[in-house]
Amino acid sequence: xxxxxxxxxxxxxxxxxxxxxxxxxxxxxxxxxxxxxxxxxxxxxxxxxxxxxxxxxxxxxxxxxxxxxxxxxxxxxxxxxxxxxxxxxxxxxxxxxxxxxxxxxxxxxxxxxxxxxxxxxxxxxxxxxxxxxxxxxxxxxxxxxxxxxxxxxxxxxxxxxxxxxxxxxxxxxxxxxxxxxxxxxxxxxxxxxxxxxxxxxxxxxxxxxxxxxxxxxxxxxxxxxxxxxxxxxxxxxxxxxxxxxxxxxxxxxxxxxxxxxxxxxxxxxxxxxxxxxxxxxxxxxxxxxxxxxxxxxxxxxxxxxxxxxxxxxxxxxxxxxxxxxxxxxxxxxxxxxxxxxxxxxxxxxxxxxxxxxxxxxxxxxxxxxxxxxxxxxxxxxxxxxxxxxxxxxxxxxxxxxxxxxxxxxxxxxxxxx
Amino acid sequence: xxxxxxxxxxxxxxxxxxxxxxxxxxxxxxxxxxxxxxxxxxxxxxxxxxxxxxxxxxxxxxxxxxxxxxxxxxxxxxxxxxxxxxxxxxxxxxxxxxxxxxxxxxxxxxxxxxxxxxxxxxxxxxxxxxxxxxxxxxxxxxxxxxxxxxxxxxxxxxxxxxxxxxxxxxxxxxxxxxxxxxxxxxxxxxxxxxxxxxxxxxx
Numbered sequence: 001x002x003x004x005x006x007x008x009x010x011x012x013x014x015x016x017x018x019x020x021x022x023x024x025x026x027x028x029x030x031x032x033x034x035x036x037x038x039x040x041x042x043x044x045x046x047x048x049x050x051x052x053x054x055x056x057x058x059x060x061x062x063x064x065x066x067x068x069x070x071x072x073x074x075x076x077x078x079x080x081x082x083x084x085x086x087x088x089x090x091x092x093x094x095x096x097x098x099x100x101x102x103x104x105x106x107x108x109x110x111x112x113x114x115x116x117x118x119x120x121x122x123x124x125x126x127x128x129x130x131x132x133x134x135x136x137x138x139x140x141x142x143x144x145x146x147x148x149x150x151x152x153x154x155x156x157x158x159x160x161x162x163x164x165x166x167x168x169x170x171x172x173x174x175x176x177x178x179x180x181x182x183x184x185x186x187x188x189x190x191x192x193x194x195x196x197x198x199x200x201x202x203x204x205x206x207x208x209x210x211x212x213x214x215x216x217x218x219x220x221x222x223x224x225x226x227x228x229x230x231x232x233x234x235x236x237x238x239x240x241x242x243x244x245x246x247x248x249x250x251x252x253x254x255x256x257x258x259x260x261x262x263x264x265x266x267x268x269x270x271x272x273x274x275x276x277x278x279x280x281x282x283x284x285x286x287x288x289x290x291x292x293x294x295x296x297x298x299x300x301x302x303x304x305x306x307x308x309x310x311x312x313x314x315x316x317x318x319x320x321x322x323x324x325x326x327x328x329x330x331x332x333x334x335x336x337x338x339x340x341x342x343x344x345x346x347x348x349x350x351x352x353x354x355x356x357x358x359x360x361x362x363x364x365x366x367x368x369x370x371x372x373x374x375x376x377x378x379x380x381x382x383x384x385x386x387x388x389x390x391x392x393x394x395x396x397x398x399x400x401x402x403x404x405x406x407x408x409x410x411x412x413x414x415x416x417x
Numbered sequence: 418x419x420x421x422x423x424x425x426x427x428x429x430x431x432x433x434x435x436x437x438x439x440x441x442x443x444x445x446x447x448x449x450x451x452x453x454x455x456x457x458x459x460x461x462x463x464x465x466x467x468x469x470x471x472x473x474x475x476x477x478x479x480x481x482x483x484x485x486x487x488x489x490x491x492x493x494x495x496x497x498x499x500x501x502x503x504x505x506x507x508x509x510x511x512x513x514x515x516x517x518x519x520x521x522x523x524x525x526x527x528x529x530x531x532x533x534x535x536x537x538x539x540x541x542x543x544x545x546x547x548x549x550x551x552x553x554x555x556x557x558x559x560x561x562x563x564x565x566x567x568x569x570x571x572x573x574x575x576x577x578x579x580x581x582x583x584x585x586x587x588x589x590x591x592x593x594x595x596x597x598x599x600x601x602x603x604x605x606x607x608x609x610x611x612x613x614x615x616x617x618x619x620x
Contacts (some may be wrong), residue, residue, distance in 0.1 A: 052558070078474060096474045099565055125569060143569075176580065180475045180573040181502050204502045263506035346464040348507060384463065384472075405472060 027121040028147070031163040039121035039159045045101070047075055047115065055408050058385045062376040064417060067332075070374060070401075073411040074103045074112035075212060079402040080390035081186050081244075081322055082409070083130035083138065083254035085153040091392075092118060092130040092138060092152070092403060093409065096184055100127045100140060102156050103409065110398065110411060115171075119149070120159050128184035129197070133227065141185040141197050144178055145169045148227065166195065167231045171218055173199060182241040188321065192330070194231070200241035204262055205297045206286040222256065236276060238283040238307065240290075244322040244390065248362075249337050251276055255311070257320035257341060260290025266349050269293035271314035273341065273360060273368065281308050290316070311368045317346035318354030322390025328397025331414045337362065340373065340399055344386035352382050357391060357401055357412075374401070374412060407412040419497045454522030457515050460507060461523075469523045480614035481528025485558040487520035499583055530554045530564030531611040542603040546589055552606040558605075560587075565612030570579040571604035 027037045055072050062070050065117060080093035084089060091103040091112075100118040125221025129141035138152035146167040155161040182200035185355050201210070201220030212224045214220045218234035222242060225232045236242075236256070245256035259273040274283055282305035289295040291313045314320050323341035338361050345355035358374035377386040387405040394400060398413035458467055461479075466472050469480020479487060494508035495498035495516070511519070530552035532538065541551035548557050553564030563571060577583035578592035579600075592600075 097569065178573075179502075202502055204506055262503065263509070345463070347503065348460060352463070406476070408611055 005076060026388050028163055031160060034162060036160050037121035042116040042120055045075055045115040051075060055406050062374055064374050068120055068412055068414050070410050071413045073138035073400060073409040074113055074115050075407060076101050076103060076409050077407040078404050079409055080128045080184060080404055081130060081390040082400055082402050083132045084392050084394055085269055086132055086134055086136055087153050088395040089153045090156055094128045094130050096126050098124050100130060102187055112275050118156055119161050119163060129186040131187040135190045139187050139195060141187040143183050144172045146172060171190060173219055177219060184243050186243055190247055195227050196222055198222050198242040198245060205295050206382045236278050238285045240285040246323055246325050246342060249325050249327050257323055259319055261295055262348055264289060267316050270316055271320045272310035273312035275311035283308050312360055312370050314370060315353050317349045319346060324391050324393055326393060328393050330397025340391040342391055344387050344389060345384055355384055355387050357388055369387055450518050450521055451525060454518035455521035458522050468614050469526055477566050477570055478612055479523045480526040482524055482562055483555055483558045484520050484524035486561050487523055488516055491516045526614050527617050528554060528562060529613045533609050541607050545603055553610045563607035564610040566608055568604035568608035571607055572600050575600040
């Protein structure tokens with residue numbers, strides 16, 4: 001028995017709890033010290049079969065602009081946000097459960113051959129948001145922790161992969177503020193080399209007695225930190241629950257989606273895509289419920305900040321989530337530097353809306369217009385056949401779309417006519 | 418305390434053999450009420466499924482849930498005793514009649530929980546089995562099924578009882594003394610159970 005395990009046993013024996021059992025060994029500490037955890041098993045997800053055939057049938061009904069095709073790329077349970085490896089070796093996919101999936105297309109036929117869990121010795125908690133630095137460091141933003149996996153693209157084949165804290169457990173937000181909902185965090189590395197992480201606030205409308213605490217931590221905001229975890233600052237204020245952001249490939253400015261207030265009616269308030277031009281800007285929550293619609297809870301109150309209105313108003317309750325700027329060469333030139341974003345679909349609207357991939361074009365003056373790009377995941381009985389979550393670009397210029405209802409990644413590519 | 422005794426008694430009574438299927442109501446539910454309940458359930462289905470098999474991990478499975486538990490939770494969301502960003506919005510718009518009917522709808526399903534092949538009921542978390550059974554199918558009208566719930570959902574509820582965000586005569590004292598590791602172990606046990614929800618026979 002190692003000394004550490006002995007200490008843990010002693011600590012447990014002294015805790016006087018109702019029933020005793022062995023504590024989970026701290027595998028993160030072992031992986032940080034390049035030690036083996038003894039874990040050898042992966043969970044491998046079967047590809048193909050009847051389940052895949054069912055999804056392919058759904059994809060036959062998806063409408064796309066002329067010349068575009070959609071196909072099943074991988075079966076990935078609970079698939080949320082996507083991080084494509086900068087070398088194109090592997091794609092990582094987060095979940096709102098306890099797993100991160102690695103997705104590998106070994107024979108490069110643009111369909112994945114293998115899907116298995118990443119770093120199986122670690123217990124993740126809502127690892128929704130993976131993101132890569134251009135030099136191959138994988139970051140995973142969880143409910144209340146951020147980890148980094150150096151050279152994950154090359155070491156992921158082993159169950160033990162070097163892993164380190166960027167923000168250790170319990171330091172991302174105060175533990176008393178943890179929630180399961182509005183905790184699908186996303187991350188991206190900015191042009192400044194810093195890590196940008198969204199922190200949704202857990203309420204429909206943030207209550208007054210939480211506002212000071214939330215402002216201090218950047219809950220209901222987007223924070224940025226150095227990749228070693230230092231230098232934390234709140235970059236964005238007045239966010240309700242942002243689950244997608246990316247940096248404009250030319251201007252380097254941050255654009256992000258936000259999910260707006262429920263319970264005000266089927267058609268208000270609008271969803272949002274926001275354009276941030278400076279650190280510390282405020283985007284209106286909780287005084288605004290979406291667009292310029294004031295919340296009932298703060299009706300008539302003077303708004304204490306200068307508020308930036310959304311660049312794009314989207315259909316109410318469609319749930320705009322993941323987004324990526326398109327920088328590839330495969331699609332027609334009009335898509336260059338456009339935003340591809342996913343609408344997850346409404347949950348409480350009388351008639352469901354969303355469940356589609358949108359494209360937003362931005363002109364030279366920065367004016368943005370949005371239109372549907374891929375749709376058809378709501379059937380004639382108003383039942384969801386899929387719910388898109390995130391969009392990411394592969395190296396060949398095609399895009400991947402994740403779907404957490406079907407549990408899949410789709411690939412959309414351009415063939416021309 | 419009295420309810421806690423009943424809870425323990427319920428545990429003892431069920432110890433002789435844990436039924437795989439919970440019969441929530443011996444009588445046949447009123448067909449019109451069921452139809453009305455199905456209509457109300459239209460607003461639940463995106464997250465909980467029309468049959469109560471959850472479609473998103475943050476939502477619990479509610480098909481085959483004890484009707485009294487469902488009514489109590491919806492009323493708690495409605496009054497603010499229990500808070501959730503989505504459920505507070507939903508429940509605030511429901512009448513008591515709608516609550517009864519939608520609870521009837523979801524409770525009328527049959528539900529079963531099957532342990533993974535390599536596990537034994539003896540390994541189930543002992544503090545939980547009295548009310549929730551080893552296979553996560555409730556033995557009491559006041560306790561939810563836990564079979565197949567996402568482990569983080571169960572953990573979140575246990576922590577809510579520990580911090581006082583959620584209050585219950587039995588669960589509050591139990592959760593108060595649990596460590597994070599114990600919560601995780603209990604949550605993992607129930608999340609690994611396979612849940613099946615089906616229409617009752619003869620429908």
